[in-house]
Amino acid sequence: MDSEDPQERPDDISTIINGLERYNPEAVVGLEDYLRHQCENRYTDCNANRTLLKLYQLNPDRIKDEVITNILVKALTCFPSPQFTLALHLIPPSILAPNSRAELPEAIAKLRELNNQLQGAQYARFWATLDSDDLYADLTTDIEGFEDLIRLRIATLVSHAYREVDLSVLEQWLDLEGAAAQKFITETAGWKLDEGASVVKVPRNPENEAKKSEVREDVNVDMFSRVVRRAWEEIA
Amino acid sequence: MSALRNGSAPLRAVDDDSDVEEEALVADYKEQVQYEDGMEELEQVNSLTMAQQTDDIQSRLVAAAQPLDFSAPLEVKFQSYDSYCNLFHFILNSDGPVDLEPPSHYWAWDVIDEFIYQFNSFSSYRLRLARQARDNEEERQILRDNPNTWGCYSVLNVLYSLIQRSQITEQLAAMKRNEDPAAVAGEYGSKTLYRMLGYFSIIGLLRVHCLLGDFSLALKTLDDIELNKKAMFARVMAAHFTTYYYVGFSYMMMHRYADAIRMFSHILVYVSRTKNFQKNAQYDSITKKNDQMYALIAICVAFHPTRLDDTIHTALREKYGDQLLKLQRGGPDSLPIFEELFKAACPKFISPVPPDFDNPEANVDPIDHHLSIFMDEVKTNMWSPTVKSYLRLYTTMDLKKLAGFLEVQPEELRAWLLVNKQRTKQLRWTDQGLLDGEWVNVSDLDYAMQGDLIHISEAKVGRKLVDWYLRNLSRTYN
Numbered sequence: 001m002d003s004e005d006p007q008e009r010p011d012d013i014s015t016i017i018n019g020l021e022r023y024n025p026e027a028v029v030g031l032e033d034y035l036r037h038q039c040e041n042r043y044t045d046c047n048a049n050r051t052l053l054k055l056y057q058l059n060p061d062r063i064k065d066e067v068i069t070n071i072l073v074k075a076l077t078c079f080p081s082p083q084f085t086l087a088l089h090l091i092p093p094s095i096l097a098p099n100s101r102a103e104l105p106e107a108i109a110k111l112r113e114l115n116n117q118l119q120g121a122q123y124a125r126f127w128a129t130l131d132s133d134d135l136y137a138d139l140t141t142d143i144e145g146f147e148d149l150i151r152l153r154i155a156t157l158v159s160h161a162y163r164e165v166d167l168s169v170l171e172q173w174l175d176l177e178g179a180a181a182q183k184f185i186t187e188t189a190g191w192k193l194d195e196g197a198s199v200v201k202v203p204r205n206p207e208n209e210a211k212k213s214e215v216r217e218d219v220n221v222d223m224f225s226r227v228v229r230r231a232w233e234e235i236a
Numbered sequence: 237m238s239a240l241r242n243g244s245a246p247l248r249a250v251d252d253d254s255d256v257e258e259e260a261l262v263a264d265y266k267e268q269v270q271y272e273d274g275m276e277e278l279e280q281v282n283s284l285t286m287a288q289q290t291d292d293i294q295s296r297l298v299a300a301a302q303p304l305d306f307s308a309p310l311e312v313k314f315q316s317y318d319s320y321c322n323l324f325h326f327i328l329n330s331d332g333p334v335d336l337e338p339p340s341h342y343w344a345w346d347v348i349d350e351f352i353y354q355f356n357s358f359s360s361y362r363l364r365l366a367r368q369a370r371d372n373e374e375e376r377q378i379l380r381d382n383p384n385t386w387g388c389y390s391v392l393n394v395l396y397s398l399i400q401r402s403q404i405t406e407q408l409a410a411m412k413r414n415e416d417p418a419a420v421a422g423e424y425g426s427k428t429l430y431r432m433l434g435y436f437s438i439i440g441l442l443r444v445h446c447l448l449g450d451f452s453l454a455l456k457t458l459d460d461i462e463l464n465k466k467a468m469f470a471r472v473m474a475a476h477f478t479t480y481y482y483v484g485f486s487y488m489m490m491h492r493y494a495d496a497i498r499m500f501s502h503i504l505v506y507v508s509r510t511k512n513f514q515k516n517a518q519y520d521s522i523t524k525k526n527d528q529m530y531a532l533i534a535i536c537v538a539f540h541p542t543r544l545d546d547t548i549h550t551a552l553r554e555k556y557g558d559q560l561l562k563l564q565r566g567g568p569d570s571l572p573i574f575e576e577l578f579k580a581a582c583p584k585f586i587s588p589v590p591p592d593f594d595n596p597e598a599n600v601d602p603i604d605h606h607l608s609i610f611m612d613e614v615k616t617n618m619w620s621p622t623v624k625s626y627l628r629l630y631t632t633m634d635l636k637k638l639a640g641f642l643e644v645q646p647e648e649l650r651a652w653l654l655v656n657k658q659r660t661k662q663l664r665w666t667d668q669g670l671l672d673g674e675w676v677n678v679s680d681l682d683y684a685m686q687g688d689l690i691h692i693s694e695a696k697v698g699r700k701l702v703d704w705y706l707r708n709l710s711r712t713y714n
Contacts, residue, residue: 020396023389047452054450058388058588080658082491085609089449089489092587093605094598112612119616121654124647161657163686169650199687207661210684210691216698223702227709 006045010034013048022051025059032067035074039142042149044074046083053090060092065104069139072111077149079118080157088112107139123154127175151176155189160207165200167193296323298339301346304354310375313358317386320351324394327433328401333424342472344432348440349474351394356447358386359586366591366599380593388588391444395437401425402434408460435468439475442482447586449606451486455670458483463670473510477503477522481529483670485583488532489606491613493540494678495665500533501545508547528581530555535577538563538570539617540662540678566621574614578607620656623649624681627692635688646688653685 013034016027031052038044049071056063068091075084088108096105110133117126130136140146151174158165158173171181185191185200192201202208300323304316327334338344362379365372384390399405403425407417417425424430438457445454461467463483469475484499507526533548534556541564544552552560562573585602592598626638639649660679665672680695 023392050450050452054453057448060589080655082489082613085613086452086490088609089451089606092589093600093602094587094592096605097598097600116612116616119613119655121651121658157654157658160661161654161683161685163684163691165685166687208684210682210693212693212695217700217702219702223706227706 005047006043008038008041008043009045009048013045017048017051022054023058025055025062028052028055028059028062031055032064035067035070036142038074039070040144042145044078044083046075046078046087049074050087050090053087057090057092060095063095065107066142068104069107069111070142072108072115073140073143073146076111076115076118077143077146077153079115079153084111084115084119107135110135111139118150118153121157123173124175126150127172147175151184152188155184159189159191159202159205162202163204163208165202167198167200170200293326293336294339297336297343297347301339301343301350303350306357310378313354313361314378314382314385316354317358320354320394321390324398327429328397333427333430335427336429338429338432341432342474344429345436345439345469345472345475348395348433348436349478352391352440352443355386355391355444356584356586360584363587363591363599363601366593367596367601369596376593379590383590388448392441395440395444398430398433398437399441402430404431404434404438405460407431408435412460412462432468436475439469439479442486443478443583446482446486447583448588449585449602451489452671454482454486455490459669459671474522477507477525481525482583484529484532487670488536489610491539491659492663492665492673493536494542494662495673496536497533497540497542497544498665500529500536501548504529504533504548504551505545508551527555531559531577531581534560534563535574535581538566538574538621539659542678564621566618568618570618571611571614575607575611578610579603582606616655617659619652620659623652623656624679627681627683627690628694630690631692633690633692635685635690638690653683653690657683 012030016022016024016030021027031048034045034048035052038049052067053071056068071087072084075087078084091108096108114126114129114136117123117129130140143149154173158170167181167185170185171177174181174184176184182193182197185193191203193199194201296319300320304312308316327336365376365379401424403420403422406420407425410417410420421431425434438461441457442454445451445457458479461469463479464470469479480499480503484496484503487493487496487499504526507522530548530552533544533552537544537552537560556577559573559577563570563577582603585606587602622642626641627633635649635653636646639646642649644652660677660682661675662678663673664676664678666674681692682695683690683692685691
């Protein structure tokens with residue numbers, strides 16, 4: 001799963017996160033640059049981004065709308081982990097209320113809907129929603145490879161639950177068709193298509209085995225040592 | 237005997253959740269209650285001599301730990317803030333460490349607890365006034381003119397300064413390595429007053445971060461503190477209790493339900509075992525939090541069905557039996573119950589910045605904010621109980637057939653199955669920092685899909701008899 005602290009994190013950002021610098025309003029500059037770097041280079045440091053949101057929470061005059069939405073879009077790509085939710089908790093409720101800041105509340109509400117669809121594994125609906133409004137394109141434009149990142153997450157989660165999946169179902173979930181779908185399935189995911197090219201075979205992994213198991217209690221002498229000692233002490 | 241009994245190595249290595257551990261805790265608490273009885277007499281003597289000496293600073297120390305009347309007027313709340321600032325300024329910024337002994341071993345906890353409590357209730361009060369535009373214009377004006385009183389930055393500043401001054405982080409790290417904390421304590425940290433204030437400030441930070449909705453930072457704050465009976469906070473009942481409530485709550489908000497249940501269970505078992513010799517007023521305040529934690533356990537169990545400790549299971553059924561049944565059934569009917577329990581049991585969340593007095597409607601209650609986010613997670617998972625109850629009946633099942641039983645579209649059911657499958661994997665604490673853990677399968681039900689064919693396997697859990705046997709055996713001994 002996603003590690004909390006990516007290896008790309010530079011030392012000066014670690015210093016901010018782990019020390020009192022995290023409360024210095026000036027630290028937002030470095031954290032915003034770092035977010036930009038994450039957006040351009042397809043990795044996410046949710047911990048650092050939460051530090052930035054925390055600074056916004058404490059210093060609302062510093063808030064930049066597009067930074068907040070970029071953080072949320074980045075967190076979207078980490079589903080089904082609670083990163084999006086954790087970020088949302090840090091956003092001041094007053095700026096979520098409609099009418100306070102023309103566009104931000106609407107943008108956040110829209111991203112929240114996307115997150116609920118991803119969390120709820122309604123992938124086909126997610127792609128349809130993403131297509132339904134130009135605002136989504138604006139919101140995700142800064143995030144390099146947003147759609148690819150989402151597809152990769154979906155593929156990973158599918159591989160945890162499926163041994164075989166109908167191509168037609170998978171195409172809807174990935175929002176890919178024909179040659180593009182085949183390319184993703186065989187090259188990116190490394191899965192196989194059967195002869196009729198209608199069923200995708202997912203290699204075995206510990207998650208999609210669903211092995212039968214029996215949990216039995218391990219009993220050893222040590223567990224009774226107290227009772228035994230007590231019995232002995234009472235006699236003595 | 238001091239609250240900070242560091243360095244005393246445990247006589248036997250014990251498992252955190254074991255019976256031995258509990259008994260040691262209970263014995264420890266008995267001792268503490270008896271000790272407090274002794275303290276009261278001591279305090280009476282003290283207050284006599286103090287009156288004679290008119291020892292100003294000692295009485296200020298005592299006053300700082302006294303609860304402020306809930307209905308105290310705004311003016312008193314401002315004064316209280318000033319006296320905390322003066323006291324902490326004196327402690328932190330005098331020329332070298334001040335030479336003071338804390339009035340009691342739980343004094344430091346009481347001060348930090350009261351300080352945060354007043355900050356919390358002040359913030360809530362200020363927001364309430366800002367939301368009601370009609371009356372109290374006078375008080376609203378005072379609050380508008382003094383945005384920094386009980387400000388979030390100053391509260392955080394106090395807590396962090398106490399932690400830094402006392403070198404408590406370094407001391408705890410040394411203790412973890414089984415080294416002498418005195419070697420790294422420095423001239424401040426070697427004094428009981430600083431060490432205790434520093435220590436409880438860490439717990440204070442856990443609480444403040446949680447109140448502000450920063451749940452991962454809240455848990456991160458406790459990195460240096462080991463949650464076990466050797467922990468210093470375990471020596472002060474209220475601190476022990478508070479710590480577990482906030483840690484458990486933070487876990488719940490991070491969707492780590494198994495860990496949350498473990499935390500709540502631990503402290504609730506402890507409380508139920510100590511209540512027979514609880515006699516002071518402290519226990520009344522604990523009763524309310526106690527019920528709140530049962531409500532939170534009910535929520536977590538709905539997300540993550542598991543076997544609870546017998547004592548807790550019985551108490552839970554007594555207190556929230558009807559609600560628990562509805563939660564466990566899931567579906568839209570369970571949503572109002574989730575809301576009701578969450579609202580009753582969550583901390584009184586606050587906003588770190590002053591409200592907007594000119595736009596009453598722009599001030600959203602932070603509780604509603606956090607609740608609505610939490611409800612998103614509830615809605616995502618609300619079909620899992622249904623799915624699981626059906627899957628348990630089969631070893632293989634056709635998806636379309638099951639969708640027919642449930643009267644939903646196959647696509648909908650595929651989503652439910654994926655959601656439920658994802659949530660059976662949870663990060664579970666082992667023995668590292670509270671934020672770390674291992675990814676484990678927390679459910680006894682597992683399945684995998686082959687096209688539309690669902691293969692289901694259920695882990696058979698044999699009855700655990702050893703614990704039951706030992707408990708009953710020890711009962712017959714007593």
